[in-house]
Amino acid sequence: MxxxxxxxxxxxxxxxxxxxxxxxxxxxxxxxxxxxxxxxxxxxxxxxxxxxxxxxxxxxxxxxxxxxxxxxxxxxxxxxxxxxxxxxxxxxxxxxxxxxxxxxxxxxxxxxxxxxxxxxxxxxxxxxxxxxxxxxxxAIPILSTIEDFGANHITAARGVLNGTANFILSRMAAEGLDYEHVLAEAQDLGVAEADPTFDVEGIDAALKFVILSNVLADGDQEFTLDDAAVDGITDIPGTALDLAAEDGRTIRLIGESTPEGVSVAPRLVPADGPLSVTGTLNIVQLETTHAGRLNISGRGAGxxxxxxxxxxxxxxxxx
Amino acid sequence: MSDTGGEVQTYTVRLELVDEPGELLGALQPIAEAGGNLLSIYHERGNLTPRGHIPVEVDLSCAPARFETIVESLREAGVNVIQAGSERYDEELVVILVGHLVDTDLSDTLRQVESCADASLTDLSLSAPRGSDDTSSARLRLKTRSGTNGKALDKLREIAADKELQVVEPLTEASQ
Missing domain, CATH: 3.40.50.720 (NAD(P)-binding Rossmann-like Domain)
Structure with missing residues (x-):
């Protein structure tokens, strides 16, 4: 067929x-x-x-x-x-x-x-x-990549899986604007919904990392949203991004799936590193047992x- | 692997000694004999350990393969080794604190970080643009003992939670 x-x-x-x-x-x-x-x-x-x-x-x-x-x-x-x-x-x-x-x-x-x-x-x-x-x-082939490698050959997954939050953080960093301003701009552009709670509170990203954990655990353990430690970006002021930038870093809403559990929180990452994607792009890093680290990025929504x-x-x- | 056991590294050993003449020399002898190179000795004469002994911190360098032999020979010589390892303040941890930093007594926060999280503050940048009413941010650069970044972060989280501050943590070095 x-x-x-x-x-x-x-x-x-x-x-x-x-x-x-x-x-x-x-x-x-x-x-x-x-x-x-x-x-x-x-x-x-x-x-x-x-x-x-x-x-x-x-x-x-x-x-x-x-x-x-x-x-x-x-x-x-x-x-x-x-x-x-x-x-x-x-x-x-x-x-x-x-x-x-x-x-x-x-x-x-x-x-x-x-x-x-x-x-x-x-x-x-x-x-x-x-x-x-x-x-x-x-659009990013994350689960099929895990399937090809075998879940038991991947020890952790982390990255940016919410385009709205990433858009807001990268605009705040680039323009020196505060959260409220950039959120309004994102809503005008259709990047953020009228009620952006799911995206900016980290819930949408957490669901995705919970799914990744379920796939990586391969039946040994089951995760739900309740198992995830979730922090959003609503309390991050522009000053925090300024201080990060002075030090060659930036802040991104990073999720992590490890055998210990699931977390989503704003984290400091190198400004020129692979995880600091800009705009609505998404990226996932997979830690493999024999092949080092894989970075897969692309359009995570739409x-x-x-x-x-x-x-x-x-x-x-x-x- | 060569017989020297790899590149020479720096280690810190914490001992406790009875306050009697000759004790210190007796403790240092095995280190030299086992091939360790003494770098510094900090004899905390004013302090006493819970057992009433005097704590001594010894920094030494040796090949990793030699280090265990040195600790063993110290123990064989009857010296009480409390802690042994390459524990120097040689790791960096950068975090950003967000919240009402000024209202919650920033200097007290920093003091707590240094004492409880066993870290030393090497750099602080504060950004509090609109006075103490608004949330402000501070970037802390800390030196921690190697391998203790996780613990330091745990403590930092506790201190921040007490004051309702948010900690923006770095991804751990294993993940960078």
Whole structure:
């Protein structure tokens, strides 16, 4: 099988981009659902019409969202918004797909960060598999790199996995501005959301590093957001960045996944080092047992960027 | 590996001696005999260890392979070795403290860092742009004993937490 039939749940930036780009990757979209509507066609939906209707009327079709999950597909793409705690409704979507022995690709961090063990148990009882490259670092192939190396050959992961926080810190450092000013600018540019809490409090980055820890622990240990020590950037004044700069350093919101646990906090890093990426770029460093350190950087967010990670997961599952 | 056991390194040994004539010389003899090169001796005559003995700090240099032999021969000679290792203030730790630094008595904070975190402050930069009402930042450059950066950071965190200050920590050198 080369081309797969996709049911895409969630019509936000990532879901829409998956719908738009699927054909380019040789796949057919047979169902799309948002929170209130769905469209299902076993022969493939008219993706352009669906996206237009979403933009114009706020719905993707006339069917019920449940029809999409129950419809015909090979791979379920879970791209609904990330929720914490029980990670619903994302978790139930994944469960329904696996119960039908279908593959599931997640862009939603919630289930993988909060209920990793349960997901793996469901997967073990299913003919289907789960993949979730898109949950960590957008377009950057982090999880597939870990998979290629083998989780037991990687001792730690660290880096910058939130573009919004990184944009704010790098603008503060470059312009000598305070947090509030740069946040307003980031919101005007669409880099930060109206409610930036998830990004600036470090929660989004923490979820990604929790997922990395779950993958690196490879079943020996399970992590959730509650296990992470999380500090955000809201209390970092411009003066702290000035003092760091005088010393050839800067401050970045750095996450770390080690066997001891998960942490996210503003940290001092060399100004010219690999971790001090600027703007919305992301970077992850992997410490390997035999090959030293790997630095992988790129665009960690955005609809088309993240959709490429979803679609390469789909391709890995069906090839 | 050559028989000298690698490059010569500097070590600090802390001993405790009974306050009797000849004790110090007796303690130094095994070091020289085992091939150690004495660099400095700090005989803390005014202080007493919990056991009522006199603490002595000896800095010496030798090849790493020799060091264990030296410590062993000291113990064989009946000298009480409290601490042995390459423990000099030779590591640097740079942190930034953020918060109401002035209101929370910065000099007291620094004193606590030096005494509790076993670190010596070599440089301080303070940036408090709009008086003591606003949060300010301070960059501290500390020298710590080798291998104790982690402990120093733990203490620093405690001191900062007490005063509701935020510590922006460096990534550890293993991760740089």
């Amino acid at each position: 080369s081309g797969a039939r996709l049911a895409v749940l969630g019509a936000g930036a990532v879901g829409r981009s998956v719908v738009e780009l699927a054909a380019e990757y040789g796949h057919t979209v047979t169902a799309v659902a948002d929170s209130s509507s769905a469209v299902v066609d076993p022969d493939g939906v008219d993706t352009e019409a669906v996206l237009d209707r979403k933009a114009d009327a706020g719905v993707v079709g006339d069917a019920d969202p449940a029809d999409a999950i129950e419809g015909p597909y090979d791979v379920l793409v879970e791209a609904t918004p990330t929720t914490l705690g029980d990670a619903e409704p994302g978790f139930s979507h994944v469960k329904q797909g696996l119960d039908r022995d279908k593959h599931v690709v997640l862009a939603n961090k919630g289930p993988v960060a909060e209920r990793y063990g349960e997901l793996r148990e469901l997967e073990a009882d299913s003919e289907g598999e789960i993949r979730f490259e898109a949950t960590v670092g957008g 609809g088309p960027e993240t959709a490429t990670a979803v679609l390469s997961d789909v391709s890995r599952l069906v090839e």
